[in-house]
Amino acid sequence: xxxxxLLVGLAITIPAIILFVVSLGRDPHKVRSPLVGxxxxxxxxxxxxSGAVVRLSSLRGKPVVLNFWATWCVPCFAxxxxxxxxxxxxxxxxxxxxxxxxxxxxxxxQFLKExxxxxxxxxxxxxxxxxxxxxYGVPETFFIDPSGKIVAKYEGPxxxxxxxxxxxxxxxxx
Amino acid sequence: MTATLGRFLVDLSLLVxxxxxxxxxxxxxxxxxxxxxxxxxxxYAFSALMTAANLVMFYALLTHDFSVSYxxxxxxxxxxxxxxxxxxxxxxxxxxxxxxxxxxxxxxxATFATRRDHPEYMPFAIxxxxxxxxxxxxxIAGPAQPFLTIASPLADGPGxxxxxxxxxxxxxxxxxxxxxxxxxxxxxxxxxxxxxxGRLGHAFLRPxxxxxLLPWTFLTVAIMLGGWWSYEVLGWGGYWAWDPVENxxxxxxxxxxxxxxxxxxxxxxxxxxxxxxxxxLSTFLLTIFGTFLTRSGVFNSVHSFTQSSIxxxxxxxxxxxxVFSVVLxxxxxDRLTAEGEITAGASRETVFxxxxxxxxxxxxxxxxxxxxxLVVEATKGTQMSVGRPYFDKMAVPIGLALLFLMGVGPALPxxxxxxxxxxxxxxxxxxxxxxxxxxxxxTGVRHGWxxxxxxxxxxxxxxxxxxxxxxxxQRMRARGEGVGEAIVASQIHRGRRRLAAYIxxxxxxxxxxxxxxxxxxxxxxxVRLNQGQTTKIGGYELKFIGAEERNEPxxxxxxxxxxxxxxxxxxxxxxxxxxLYQGQRxxxxxxxxxxxxxxxxxxxxxxIDAAAQVVGLHSMVNxxxxxxxxxxxxxxxxxxxxxxxxxxxPVTDRDDLMTELRPIESAPVTSLVEEGG
Numbered sequence: 001x002x003x004x005x006l007l008v009g010l011a012i013t014i015p016a017i018i019l020f021v022v023s024l025g026r027d028p029h030k031v032r033s034p035l036v037g038x039x040x041x042x043x044x045x046x047x048x049x050s051g052a053v054v055r056l057s058s059l060r061g062k063p064v065v066l067n068f069w070a071t072w073c074v075p076c077f078a079x080x081x082x083x084x085x086x087x088x089x090x091x092x093x094x095x096x097x098x099x100x101x102x103x104x105x106x107x108x109x110q111f112l113k114e115x116x117x118x119x120x121x122x123x124x125x126x127x128x129x130x131x132x133x134x135x136y137g138v139p140e141t142f143f144i145d146p147s148g149k150i151v152a153k154y155e156g157p158x159x160x161x162x163x164x165x166x167x168x169x170x171x172x173x174x
Numbered sequence: 175m176t177a178t179l180g181r182f183l184v185d186l187s188l189l190v191x192x193x194x195x196x197x198x199x200x201x202x203x204x205x206x207x208x209x210x211x212x213x214x215x216x217x218y219a220f221s222a223l224m225t226a227a228n229l230v231m232f233y234a235l236l237t238h239d240f241s242v243s244y245x246x247x248x249x250x251x252x253x254x255x256x257x258x259x260x261x262x263x264x265x266x267x268x269x270x271x272x273x274x275x276x277x278x279x280x281x282x283x284a285t286f287a288t289r290r291d292h293p294e295y296m297p298f299a300i301x302x303x304x305x306x307x308x309x310x311x312x313x314i315a316g317p318a319q320p321f322l323t324i325a326s327p328l329a330d331g332p333g334x335x336x337x338x339x340x341x342x343x344x345x346x347x348x349x350x351x352x353x354x355x356x357x358x359x360x361x362x363x364x365x366x367x368x369x370x371x372g373r374l375g376h377a378f379l380r381p382x383x384x385x386x387l388l389p390w391t392f393l394t395v396a397i398m399l400g401g402w403w404s405y406e407v408l409g410w411g412g413y414w415a416w417d418p419v420e421n422x423x424x425x426x427x428x429x430x431x432x433x434x435x436x437x438x439x440x441x442x443x444x445x446x447x448x449x450x451x452x453x454x455l456s457t458f459l460l461t462i463f464g465t466f467l468t469r470s471g472v473f474n475s476v477h478s479f480t481q482s483s484i485x486x487x488x489x490x491x492x493x494x495x496x497v498f499s500v501v502l503x504x505x506x507x508d509r510l511t512a513e514g515e516i517t518a519g520a521s522r523e524t525v526f527x528x529x530x531x532x533x534x535x536x537x538x539x540x541x542x543x544x545x546x547x548l549v550v551e552a553t554k555g556t557q558m559s560v561g562r563p564y565f566d567k568m569a570v571p572i573g574l575a576l577l578f579l580m581g582v583g584p585a586l587p588x589x590x591x592x593x594x595x596x597x598x599x600x601x602x603x604x605x606x607x608x609x610x611x612x613x614x615x616x617t618g619v620r621h622g623w624x625x626x627x628x629x630x631x632x633x634x635x636x637x638x639x640x641x642x643x644x645x646x647x648q649r650m651r652a653r654g655e656g657v658g659e660a661i662v663a664s665q666i667h668r669g670r671r672r673l674a675a676y677i678x679x680x681x682x683x684x685x686x687x688x689x690x691x692x693x694x695x696x697x698x699x700x701v702r703l704n705q706g707q708t709t710k711i712g713g714y715e716l717k718f719i720g721a722e723e724r725n726e727p728x729x730x731x732x733x734x735x736x737x738x739x740x741x742x743x744x745x746x747x748x749x750x751x752x753x754l755y756q757g758q759r760x761x762x763x764x765x766x767x768x769x770x771x772x773x774x775x776x777x778x779x780x781x782i783d784a785a786a787q788v789v790g791l792h793s794m795v796n797x798x799x800x801x802x803x804x805x806x807x808x809x810x811x812x813x814x815x816x817x818x819x820x821x822x823x824p825v826t827d828r829d830d831l832m833t834e835l836r837p838i839e840s841a842p843v844t845s846l847v848e849e850g851g
Contacts, residue, residue, distance in 0.1 A: 009500030
């Protein structure tokens with residue numbers, strides 16, 4: 001038994017194994033947003049179709065679910081049903097907002113006609129709002145509490161369970 | 175039905191590999207001719223079953239049998255046949271199955287080729303191979319099962335990841351990579367066998383080197399093909415990004431290259447046995463580490479498969495392999511006694527030692543840069559990534575030192591060089607270095623590191639060519655032969671391995687120089703053009719003729735057409751495109767590359783609007799890139815050439831036994847020698 005080889009070998013391998021075990025749950029797609037815990041960047045956007053002006057800061061007082069999506073995004077399609085259903089159930093207690101990123105007005109309206117809509121859908125032409133929120137892929141959803149602070153962010157399509165648990169945070173009941 | 179058959183074959187191969195591993199180890203510890211024969215039969219049976227399972231999957235893919243889960247996941251009726259075949263390795267489950275195929279081929283060939291040789295080592299080696307095979311069969315049978323039955327299959331499937339459908343290289347790069355990665359299992363088994371028997375004689379060095387050189391050759395070519403694919407497909411104009419998974423393929427290459435060199439010292443001097451074995455074990459462990467990185471979802475890259483459940487399983491295997499290797503080394507390394515020693519002083523062997531140290535430092539540098547983000551996240555919870563600057567800063571000086579040693583080593587004799595010898599062999603090549611640097615300066619190279627690379631490259635190339643030429647000249651003088659005759663006699667017939675090594679060296683010089691030149695001397699421009707507008711880059715004038723949308727069965731391709739003029743003359747029409755694949759949300763660019771001997775003109779579309787006839791164009795002139803692909807091709811050819819057995823009398827086991835200091839249990843060994851498979 002060569003003790004030196006054993007010690008050096010184990011000194012390299014054991015920490016490596018521990019490191020890999022710890023890293024195993026890591027999701028490289030999850031980039032922590034520096035916005036969480038801060039006041040949500042304000043924006044004024046026009047609602048697709050009606051052209052009504054929506055300003056985020058005017059919605060303080062109730063939790064806001066801010067969902068970035070696009071009609072060309074396949075996962076958004078599945079998620080749309082979840083959000084629409086939740087918005088109908090929760091009614092005026094929670095404000096849902098859809099922000100469409102990199103898309104065309106006709107396509108958005110067509111999509112909403114086919115798949116239904118229950119809350120305002122805003123057209124982020126030019127993508128300025130998406131940039132302000134650091135969106136790097138759609139869908140991404142920000143949960144904003146009644147005081148206007150971002151409390152959570154989720155990347156990828158929401159399921160009813162995920163939506164519920166994040167909404168609890170936004171309503172201050174986590 | 176097909177799925178059931180596939181599952182049955184995989185399960186059976188798992189059973190056979192497990193039993194065979196046990197038989198191999200048993201036959202290794204208590205040598206007997208029948209035990210060794212049985213181990214070989216298990217190896218053949220595993221190979222047959224695993225190959226059959228792969229054939230079943232190919233059949234299912236080609237007949238679009240969507241009741242097989244993997245086909246439902248990656249198959250599509252609209253695909254060209256080559257994509258359908260390549261889709262075997264386009265997704266996680268299939269790629270592990272394909273791993274099994276490559277492994278079964280390697281195990282079959284290695285078992286068959288050694289059936290009459292090295293009876294004291296081979297049962298252990300087969301045992302280790304089959305233990306690794308059992309692990310992969312387990313992965314296929316369980317966590318990465320591709321043969322699940324889908325009760326109500328759909329009529330069509332989505333097809334594989336579009337990035338993998340975009341270029342024919344995708345049909346070539348992964349198989350080469352697997353041939354390189356999986357093949358490292360064979361030298362690993364042989365090295366383990368050497369440790370388990372506690373002997374590493376001259377005769378056994380041959381198969382160890384051969385079986386290391388074969389996957390090394392594949393890995394070399396695979397890394398190049400990956401770079402080429404990235405260059406031709408991804409559209410950013412580069413070929414290497416120090417992506418964690420690129421690093422994962424580079425790490426075992428570094429240790430394998432080091433091992434190939436230390437094996438030469440071992441052959442000549444009878445030393446560095448434990449060291450060489452350690453490098454071979456590390457190479458294998460790094461391939462498994464690389465597999466863990468790609469398959470566990472720990473890193474995000476173009477190579478990573480979606481988050482999968484096989485990460486933990488691979489990690490368990492990696493942990494077992496690591497601990498097994500360390501313990502095996504610690505308990506047995508002292509038995510691999512050296513028969514000679516390396517004396518201090520300027521000699522070829524000391525240069526080899528320096529080369530080995532540099533390769534190991536290089537390995538650790540890349541390894542640390544690769545896992546550092548994991549360390550930071552695990553300890554501090556913050557996310558970070560290690561970018562190009564770190565790797566470039568570290569790799570450039572190490573690479574340069576290696577380039578220099580690649581010249582110095584062959585110029586020095588074995589043993590000890592006298593001052594006079596050193597002056598005679600090391601000084602004249604400086605002319606080559608000065609010449610290369612001067613040519614660089616004359617053609618506009620001002621970047622310090624690049625000039626230094628050119629100088630070292632010229633120096634090393636001078637020596638390499640001289641070393642190829644010297645034996646030819648000697649023969650011409652001594653025997654009065656003509657040039658052609660002397661080359662054939664001295665290089666092809668007798669010194670083939672030596673010539674092969676120098677071909678690889680010369681090619682490596684060209685690769686390193688080309689990388690230095692292409693990464694520091696390129697020109698880039700990004701412009702937005704309306705129809706009919708022109709832009710200029712590096713002596714070319716590009717005119718945007720128009721954009722055109724084409725509907726193909728599996729994608730919509732929007733191509734921008736450019737007329738490329740040089741000095742007013744039309745050189746070529748180029749069509750970089752943007753492709754939108756069925757069922758995918760983001761379009762994927764396809765650059766168009768015009769390769770010439772001195773440079774590439776690289777056009778890639780950033781954005782395109784066929785309706786408005788506007789294009790955002792990213793254009794580059796990349797010098798010398800084409801040389802990288804050509805030179806790596808020569809590295810591969812050199813590797814293959816070194817593999818061709820020479821006509822010299824093979825070293826027999828008798829030599830082997832005579833060089834060993836440890837007494838041999840001779841009875842079973844001799845009986846095994848006569849048995850002969």
